[in-house]
Amino acid sequence: MSTMNDLDLQLKEREEFYHRMAEEAVEGLKTIQAVRQQLSGNNNEAVDEKPKRDPIQDKVTIRQLLAKKCQEGYTVQVKDLLRKFGAEKLSDINPKDYEELYYSAEGIGQ
Structure with missing residues (x-):
C-alpha cells in the first residue's frame, strides 16, 4: 500500500508542477501580448500625431522671448x-x- 501512496503523491506533485508551469x-x-500591443500603439501615435501644443504656454514663452529682445535693445525690430x-x-x-x-x-539681433 505504501508504494501506491508514494506513486499517488508523486503524481499529485507532478500535476501541481505542470499546473504552475501552465499558469506561468x-x-x-x-x-x-501587452508589450506588443503597446509597441504597435506607440508606432501609430508617432506616425499619425504631432505633439499637442499648449497655446497659452506658447504665448508665455513668446512673450518672454520678445521681452528679452526688447531689453537687449531690439524694441523697433520686435514691433x-x-x-x-x-x-x-x-x-x-x-x-x-x-x-x-x-x-x-x-x-532678431543675430
Missing part, C-alpha cells in the same frame, strides 16, 4: 515683427502663428 506560461503570453503678423501687440496674433513668430523672434 499563460502569464508570460499575456505579458508578451516690426508684430506688424508683419498684422498685430500691434502679442494678444492680437493668431495662436496658429505662434511657432513662426517664435522662430522669427529668435533671429
Whole structure:
C-alpha cells in the first residue's frame, strides 16, 4: 500500500508542477501580448500625431522671448515683427502663428 501512496503523491506533485508551469506560461503570453500591443500603439501615435501644443504656454514663452529682445535693445525690430503678423501687440496674433513668430523672434539681433 505504501508504494501506491508514494506513486499517488508523486503524481499529485507532478500535476501541481505542470499546473504552475501552465499558469506561468499563460502569464508570460499575456505579458508578451501587452508589450506588443503597446509597441504597435506607440508606432501609430508617432506616425499619425504631432505633439499637442499648449497655446497659452506658447504665448508665455513668446512673450518672454520678445521681452528679452526688447531689453537687449531690439524694441523697433520686435514691433516690426508684430506688424508683419498684422498685430500691434502679442494678444492680437493668431495662436496658429505662434511657432513662426517664435522662430522669427529668435533671429532678431543675430
